[in-house]
Amino acid sequence: MTAPLLSVKNLTIDYIGEEKDFRAVDNVSFDVAPGEVFGLAGESGCGKSTIAFAISRLHKPPALIRRESSILLNGRNVLDLDDKGLRDFRWREVAMVFQSAMNSLNPVLRIEQQFYDVLKTHKGMNRTQARDRTAEMLKLVDIAPDRMRDYPHQFSGGMRQRIVIAICLALDPRLVVMDEPTTALDVVVQREILQRINELRRSLGFAVLFITHDLGLMVQFCDRIGIMLAGKLVEQNTAEAIYGSPQHDYTKQLWASFPSLHGGVLL
Amino acid sequence: MAFLLRRLCFYLAAFLAAATINFFLPRLMPGDPVQIMFSSAGAELPPESLQALKLTFGFVDGPLWQQYLTYLGSIFSGDLGRSIKYFPLPVTTVLGNALIWTVGLMGTATIVSFTLGTFLGILAAWRRGSLFDVIVSVGAIFATSVPAVVTSLIVVFFFGFTLNWFPTGYAADPALDPAFTLQYLGSVLYHGILPMLTLCTVLTGGFAVTMRNNMINLLGEDYIIMARAKGLSDSHVMLWYAARNALLPTVSSLAIAIGTILGGSLVTEVVFNYPGLGNILYQAILARDYPVIQGQLLIMTATMLVANFIVDVSYVLLDPRLKRA
Amino acid sequence: MKTQPFGLIRNRKALVGVAIIAFILLVAIAAPLLTPYDPGARVGRPHQAPSLAHWLGTTRIGQDVFTRLIYGARTSLAVGFGAGLLITLVGTALGILAGYRGGKADEVISFFTNMVLVVPNLPLLLVLAAFIGQASPWVIALILGGTSWAWGARVTRAETLSVKQKDYVKSAEMMGEPRWRIMTFEIFPNLISIVGINFIGSVIFAIITQATLEFLGLGDPKVVSWGTMLYAAQKASALSVGAWWDILTPCFALAFLGIGLSLLNFAVDEIANPRLRTGNRLGRWSALIRSGEGRL
DSSP states (O other), X not given: OOOOSEEEEEEEEEEEOSSOEEEEEEEEEEEEOTXXXXXXXXXXXXXXXXHHHHHTTXXXXXXXXXXXXXXXXXXXXXXXXOHHHHHHHBTTTEEEEOSOTTTSSOTTSOHHHHHHHHHHHHHOOOHHHHHHHHHHHHHHTTOXXXXXXXXXXXXXXXXXXXXXXXXXXXXXXXEEEXXXXXXXXXHHHHHHHHHHHHHHXXXXXXXXXXXXXXXXXXXXXXXXXXXXXXXXXEEEEEHHHHHHSOOSHHHHHHHHTSOOOSXXXXX | OHHHXXXXXXXXXXXXXXXXXXXXXXXXXXXXHHHHHHXXXXXXXXXXXXXXXXXXXXXXXXXXXXXXXXXXXXXXXXXXXXXXXXXXXXXXXXXXXXXXXXXXXXXXXXXXXXXXXHHHHHHHHHTTTSHHHXXXXXXXXXXXXXXXXXXXXXXXXXXXXXXXXXXXXXXXXXXXXXXXXXXXXXXXXXXXXXXXXXXXXXXXXXXXXXXXXXXXXXXXXXXXXXXXXTTOOHHHIIIIIXXXXXXXXXXXXXXXXXXXXXXXXXXXXXXXXOSSHHHHHHHHHHHTOHHHHHHHHHHHHHHHHHHHHHHHHHHHHHOGGGSOO | OOOOTTHHHHOHHHHHHHHHHHHHHHHHXXXXXXXXXXXXXXXXSTTOOOOSSSTTOXXXXXXXXXXXXXXXXXXXXXXXXXXXXXXXXXXXXXXXHHHHHOXXXXXXXXXXXXXXXXXXXXXXXXXXXXXXXXXXXXXXXXXXXXXXXXXXXXXXXXHHHHHTTSHHHHHHHHTTOOHHHIIIIIIGGGGHHHHHHHHHHHHHHHHHHHHHHHHTTOBOTTSOOHHHHHXXXXXXXXXXXXXXXXXXXXXXXXXXXXXXXXXXXXXXXXXXXXXXXXSOXXXXXXHHHHTTSEEO
């Protein structure tokens, strides 16, 4: 394997309570290669979203990332960044798609504005330049560029999620973290979005950290998969191996709880 | 726009309700309603004026509905009768002059305290748990839980009577002619400071807490987290993502607060002997000048409805989801 | 949202609030033991400054201010809690009815609720009180109950709409429980924090409004309450003649009671919605950050 793009090492995250702590992520290590799709699977509350948040350092107190942890992106430890460095790093290097398609866009700002604030902050673009870039990005996800003047509520759930993806790609990030990106959508739209992400990934070359509780979906979409249980990464392997020959008991249980999958066809 | 039209119809109904209350109250009291309404006039009122007043208030020979329609007729033709205390001045003149002062006082105080309170609330929510948050929250508890009448009395006692910094009565120096001169306007400002200070003390805390709580309820939303993930500056996320959205429920709670603001403003005027509606009303209550007392309910209701309508319009302007494409 | 039965006890604001209210209540109950005077009697010279004989001075007509203060607490508390209870009862009943029954009942109730909300409360009360004449505290409590329930009704209705969708309500419906039973035993208990906030808010409102109405001269001047104390003092121009004790005493009493109730109100609010808490609960977290055990 080539030098990893993202390298998470000994990541441990606690929620500090008044009396005792809750360990949400327990000594997790994994790598994501450039252009790779890495999946994190596990039931809700197992700590997978906590990892996603840590990569962009979005946690707020009382979350605490323990001293021994490191998150390297291109060899640089994200946890060492100062405020300014962190602001520059966010979105330019790691962009993120959040769980709920309905709520990721600011309901009172035009779509155009939500592209513009990224493009202005990171690239110093003016309105006209930003509009061109916005149009280009919207075309990538099959949304008519003239709709950039609309507000989020004027789009369907699937369209909103595609807009979020377009905003994610506006700065050509090398890693896109997707935290349950399609859970709120119906199955047809879900499939359409994943296909689109895959095409874009092939043409633009970004890597994806894909987080879901839906192991079936994950096997179709990811190159490699890590299985999480109660904050620990209990197994990681290629998608084929996770599907064909799961090692850990928990992975087997997960599969057993699934209705039979009609031949794990990769996209 | 359909939404605003519907609101307008509703306001008309609410105004009618206030008029209906006015109509039925004297008739529901034990005794002769005419006697009750105009008892304070004594023998001073010339008989033909009394007759005219009776007509205005619907005391005509005929069934109740006819009386009611007569009364509504006078209201909608702008005739609220004549004040008994200030006879022969029409109620509309007495209240109209006072209304200007009340609206000026109330309007300025609302704008100042809403702006200030909202900003304090934004900052407190953004730094939740900090010392600043504690100071704002606790300060708000103190300021909002003290009745306006108490705050006014305390303010007038310290700044007016004890320190003698500001006048304790009138809207301007009575020796000056009301005109748009610098001197007169300066005097108006000088006389308005204490009532303003009182109203702002009473109101700011409430707005701050409302904004703080609305904002805290929003901070977990995905679009706020995404805004942070986008690498936007803290102040940008705070203002354009969090506060901008939290403003919506805050503005709609402003509509409910208007009644309180109005009440507070009435009381403050009485304490500061400020020539607004509150003071006129106070005098009218002492003199049992019922035409003025009834008239003020209509004028206040109308003021409240106009203020509500302004809130409705700003809500529509603030929330793109209410605009029709 | 976890319910914390001991939340109120552990909340500092609630403790202080309850202590203030309990103190005033005790003083009001024990009034005859605390003062040798009669609240209505002239027991000194007019407008005497505070002294050992008259701790808080005397009024314009020589009544003892301290005596009037502690007897007045009885009226103010009784009207406040009485009217508060009435307002909450009406508001909660209408809110649950509108929210649960829906349809025509909801339309009618909601229309009236919204109507009452836009007719300004104080001017309406003033008109009512003016026609009634010198209103006794109980009449004031009654008209407050009749005119001030709208806010509570609206909030309760909104909450009922969400509780109504819960499984236990659905299953009670399936089992054919009568509607009044569902409203009383399934829905009402789940609205308790809203009802609590509404009640305390209504008590604050009733105390403030009663004092305001009496201050404006619409109360019965023979009744001893904090509002009539304000009225008498203002009428006697207590401030301009320098008899500050006459007017500031009921002022501070009202402020004190108001603060006590508000603290309680905020505490209930915070317990119902823990995100609103102010106190710093991050002591351990901050210590760990400082010691370099971890970071964000």
